[in-house]
Amino acid sequence: MQKINxxxxxxxxxxxxxxxxxxxxxxxxxxxxxxKDAPVTLLxxxxxxxxxxxxxxAVASCSAALFxxxxxxxxxxxxxxxxxxxxxxxxxxxxxxxxxxPVLVEVADNYRVDMADFEAKFTDDIQxxxxxxxxxxxSDMDQIKALCDAKDIPLIEDAAHSLGTxxxxxxxxxxxxxxxxxxxxxxxxxxxxGGILITDDDDIIARCVIMSGAYENNWQKHGLDCxxxxxxxxxxxxxxxxxxxxxxxxxxxxxxHLEERITNGLRNHDLMAERLNTSPYLSVPKALAPEKRAPDxxxxxxxxxxxxxxxxxxxxxxxxxxxxxxxxxxxxxxRAFWNWKFLGxxxxxxxxxxxxxxxxxxxxxxxxCEDQVQGITDIILASINKIKLSxxx
Numbered sequence: 001m002q003k004i005n006x007x008x009x010x011x012x013x014x015x016x017x018x019x020x021x022x023x024x025x026x027x028x029x030x031x032x033x034x035x036k037d038a039p040v041t042l043l044x045x046x047x048x049x050x051x052x053x054x055x056x057x058a059v060a061s062c063s064a065a066l067f068x069x070x071x072x073x074x075x076x077x078x079x080x081x082x083x084x085x086x087x088x089x090x091x092x093x094x095x096x097x098x099x100x101x102p103v104l105v106e107v108a109d110n111y112r113v114d115m116a117d118f119e120a121k122f123t124d125d126i127q128x129x130x131x132x133x134x135x136x137x138x139s140d141m142d143q144i145k146a147l148c149d150a151k152d153i154p155l156i157e158d159a160a161h162s163l164g165t166x167x168x169x170x171x172x173x174x175x176x177x178x179x180x181x182x183x184x185x186x187x188x189x190x191x192x193x194g195g196i197l198i199t200d201d202d203d204i205i206a207r208c209v210i211m212s213g214a215y216e217n218n219w220q221k222h223g224l225d226c227x228x229x230x231x232x233x234x235x236x237x238x239x240x241x242x243x244x245x246x247x248x249x250x251x252x253x254x255x256x257h258l259e260e261r262i263t264n265g266l267r268n269h270d271l272m273a274e275r276l277n278t279s280p281y282l283s284v285p286k287a288l289a290p291e292k293r294a295p296d297x298x299x300x301x302x303x304x305x306x307x308x309x310x311x312x313x314x315x316x317x318x319x320x321x322x323x324x325x326x327x328x329x330x331x332x333x334x335r336a337f338w339n340w341k342f343l344g345x346x347x348x349x350x351x352x353x354x355x356x357x358x359x360x361x362x363x364x365x366x367x368x369c370e371d372q373v374q375g376i377t378d379i380i381l382a383s384i385n386k387i388k389l390s391x392x393x
Contacts, residue, residue, distance in 0.1 A: 009185035019249035039248035053198035062182035062195035070098035072207035087132035110285035113139035164294030316383035328356035
């Protein structure tokens with residue numbers, strides 16, 4: 001099989017070229033130099049409209065969006081925030097940066113929040129919930145939302161991996177008070193870096209816009225119909241985590257290609273999942289019933305493998321040209337909670353740890369064709385068979 005680059009980012013469409021060239025020719029990439037309708041402002045308007053949200057704010061990263069959101073909630077110092085123990089290190093980092101304390105919740109072998117542990121840890125001193133839809137896997141949002149609403153606790157969605165996913169037909173990122181998304185190159189919309197938050201809350205958007213770096217009266221250039229900005233001017237710190245116009249010029253033309261990417265990503269995922277699940281040594285968890293996914297990667301669990309066999313499986317796939325990673329077996333992996341040393345003493349999370357030690361991760365660019373997906377699947381199945389058959393022999 002011809003070698004396939006699984007680290008290929010989503011392509012920048014040709015129609016983006018004229019926007020990029022115009023930006024480069026002007027040399028002026030700062031969003032607030034335009035009197036109105038800067039590319040970043042237009043991106044915010046188009047993204048909000050696409051998501052059916054009232055407001056959007058584009059910033060330097062999804063992590064920055066999470067941080068600003070937490071700060072905008074005006075929680076007291078050291079406020080406890082529930083987060084899944086399976087997420088990227090940037091998520092607990094955002095909580096820490098906002099002077100709050102993350103409380104880690106167990107995640108099951110289907111990569112979703114374990115609701116028994118969630119309910120047990122959702123004590124009266126919890127002041128916010130931040131749910132990461134890690135790698136695009138949606139937890140039970142019906143139950144989580146109901147529990148948050150019953151206590152009047154704000155729910156934030158880290159939807160960095162879930163642009164295009166729906167829950168009961170409702171877009172992920174619109175269920176909580178705020179939804180945060182990523183424009184990093186391996187996401188559905190490729191800006192290299194960047195992020196965006198959406199909300200219907202007037203107070204939150206005003207606070208986030210000011211803190212993102214809207215100094216003096218630059219909040220007026222966001223084109224938002226909101227009367228709460230002026231009361232926060234000069235009252236909140238500026239973190240200067242804005243998105244620049246060049247990134248917006250790269251991202252905006254991709255929005256019209258999003259549905260095609262979602263369709264291709266789901267096709268590729270399900271095609272591979274169906275075949276992997278024919279092996280007794282592999283398990284691809286099913287989506288929850290209300291969830292329609294928009295994946296650009298696939299995760300599956302090794303069944304009945306020792307650590308040595310798991311390492312051998314990774315080495316075998318690499319030698320065949322389709323490297324599979326196992327979250328918990330890579331030293332320093334930023335998705336393994338025990339590597340988050342900045343949190344200090346870490347809790348015992350046996351369920352999440354067991355999952356991470358056997359959960360495989362493989363990027364599936366949405367540009368892959370079906371034959372390429374079948375070829376990669378062949379490599380995985382052949383690698384599995386070699387490890388297990390060699391042991392049997």
